Amino acid sequence: MIRHFLDLSDAGGDAIAMMIADAIDRKEARVSWPKGKVDADAPLAGHVLAMIFEKSSTRTRVSFDVAIRQLGGTSIVMDSGSMQLGRGETVADTAKVLSRMCDAIMIRTDDHAKIEELAANATVPVINGLTDLSHPCQIVADLLTLVERGKALPGLEVCWLGDGNNVLNSIVEAAGLMKFNVRIGCPQGYDPDQAFIETAQSAGVKISVHRDEMEAVSGADVVITDTWVSMGQEHVHNKMAAMMPYQVNDVMMEQAKSDALFMHCLPAHRGEEVMPSVIDGPQSVVWDEAENRIHAQKSVLRWVFNQI
Ligand code: CP
Numbered sequence: 001m002i003r004h005f006l007d008l009s010d011a012g013g014d015a016i017a018m019m020i021a022d023a024i025d026r027k028e029a030r031v032s033w034p035k036g037k038v039d040a041d042a043p044l045a046g047h048v049l050a051m052i053f054e055k056s057s058t059r060t061r062v063s064f065d066v067a068i069r070q071l072g073g074t075s076i077v078m079d080s081g082s083m084q085l086g087r088g089e090t091v092a093d094t095a096k097v098l099s100r101m102c103d104a105i106m107i108r109t110d111d112h113a114k115i116e117e118l119a120a121n122a123t124v125p126v127i128n129g130l131t132d133l134s135h136p137c138q139i140v141a142d143l144l145t146l147v148e149r150g151k152a153l154p155g156l157e158v159c160w161l162g163d164g165n166n167v168l169n170s171i172v173e174a175a176g177l178m179k180f181n182v183r184i185g186c187p188q189g190y191d192p193d194q195a196f197i198e199t200a201q202s203a204g205v206k207i208s209v210h211r212d213e214m215e216a217v218s219g220a221d222v223v224i225t226d227t228w229v230s231m232g233q234e235h236v237h238n239k240m241a242a243m244m245p246y247q248v249n250d251v252m253m254e255q256a257k258s259d260a261l262f263m264h265c266l267p268a269h270r271g272e273e274v275m276p277s278v279i280d281g282p283q284s285v286v287w288d289e290a291e292n293r294i295h296a297q298k299s300v301l302r303w304v305f306n307q308i
């Protein structure tokens with residue numbers, strides 16, 4: 001049985017908890033320099049990770065590349081525009097060829113159906129590096145960051161402000177698996193995916209959508225936001241005015257708990273979804289969150305190869 005990681009539910013709550021524990025252990029065991037030093041046990045020695053990017057990336061691209069190197073493996077990074085995939089070769093044929101040449105495939109793409117097709121035709125693990133629907137690797141890093149900061153996940157009150165996008169869908173999915181609650185402040189028409197909400201709610205956690213931003217953020221343990229314009233949505237106009245009440249600024253952070261953390265997957269747009277005083281302020285953990293992409297993805301890679 002191949003272990004694909006298309007969404008967090010492919011692993012489940014127990015495995016995600018094990019990934020977080022593994023990431024903490026391995027992070028502690030490493031010296032911080034040099035970044036490419038192979039871990040002593042080199043658990044993925046000889047493994048080749050193929051990475052396909054159909055959209056831009058800084059963190060996902062670099063963190064997966066460094067992660068596989070630290071585990072003893074190597075990577076091949078490809079922009080789809082420079083592949084035959086970009087000239088019409090099918091996703092299915094690409095999956096079959098890369099499966100003969102590489103040990104795992106990570107892809108960042110638009111339509112989630114494409115990654116499902118890739119996985120259906122691959123004979124090696126496929127990992128979701130972001131689709132229009134979800135961004136599970138980001139959320140493993142976010143959960144790791146929260147646990148590192150001493151936040152117990154069960155019962156945590158997480159507030160999301162802004163656009164109901166792919167990152168939020170994976171947070172909602174994580175809530176059901178790890179038993180925390182999510183209060184979403186977003187304008188009408190920008191809610192997250194209803195199927196993710198219903199699945200999490202059926203797992204017994206509270207997922208609520210609020211038009212009143214103060215109601216959403218009041219008493220939160222964590223405040224999270226993301227860009228108002230995700231990749232591929234640049235054509236959506238008149239969104240800014242609707243989003244502005246949900247901007248994370250000092251007034252909003254004062255409504256949250258005094259020890260609340262601020263998170264953002266990055267890239268950020270200061271003056272839009274977040275003010276500089278918040279993202280560059282003392283409650284922000286965004287740089288830990290970015291670094292943790294490496295440590296979290298090492299655990300995701302170890303999980304797909306049955307090592308966790
Ligand atoms: N957060 C994140 O996925 O960043 P990139 O788009 O730079 O990969």
Ligand code: NVA
Nearest residue numbers: 165167226230231266
């Ligand atoms: N929601 C953003 C996340 C970028 C990492 C996007 O899809 O562009």
